[in-house]
Amino acid sequence: MAGTAKMKLPTPPQGVILFAHGSRDPQWHRPIEAVAERIRTNDPTRVVVCAYLELSQPDLPTAAATLIGQGVQHIRIVPLFLGMGKHAREDLPAITAALRAQHRTTAFELCPAVGENPLLLDTLCTIALQDFSSAAAST
């Protein structure tokens, strides 16, 4: 509208934390990091980091602090948990509540665990019925 010109401030980058269980085995992280890389490719406006509940680094508070240090003001936490156990149901909301209390000017969006997502369940069903005969599956 005429006369309402505003100075456009740069949009602060949005952060995404892929939060997974963690493992002592370095190869365990490969798929988690592959998802992070895909997000960076598909949406370069997001700043994506991985974080782990245990056995791996960084933990969630460290990853959040890293993003906040890069000017991120909105952090989406995506729990990459297939099973819906205590980690996804109890531990993660508690960690997120502590993060909100510590970083009051940052918005934390805690997504449902991927194991609750109908899209994931559909994909796992598709994979289970996929024809692997021409792929690298051992038969």
Place this chain on the structure above:
Amino acid sequence: MAGTAKMKLPTPPQGVILFAHGSRDPQWHRPIEAVAERIRTNDPTRVVVCAYLELSQPDLPTAAATLIGQGVQHIRIVPLFLGMGKHAREDLPAITAALRAQHRTTAFELCPAVGENPLLLDTLCTIALQDFSSAAAST
């Protein structure tokens, strides 16, 4: 072709074992069982059971024996492992080799772990960028 009529034998049902880590927490299994239910709906010709590496029952040999007892001659094992750790890389091939040695007339097809499947990585990427604002996500 004329003169080549054969008696058509009934096709034995194909079995699918969804193989996941397992947990003491009964709610943990919910997504695994939801995938099994989706497969049964999408392809009623498959006989689908869940099996677990530890902490939950049945284990893989018990699930395989159940399917074989139902006349299944081909069993596909789908490892529902997101991370690619020792369980997916070493434990599962060893268990499958033992199953093949024990049940010589049954074909066991060991699929790659879902964490290796590009379709799953794409879906996780889509979920991570999904708009949850109108869904049940806590924001």
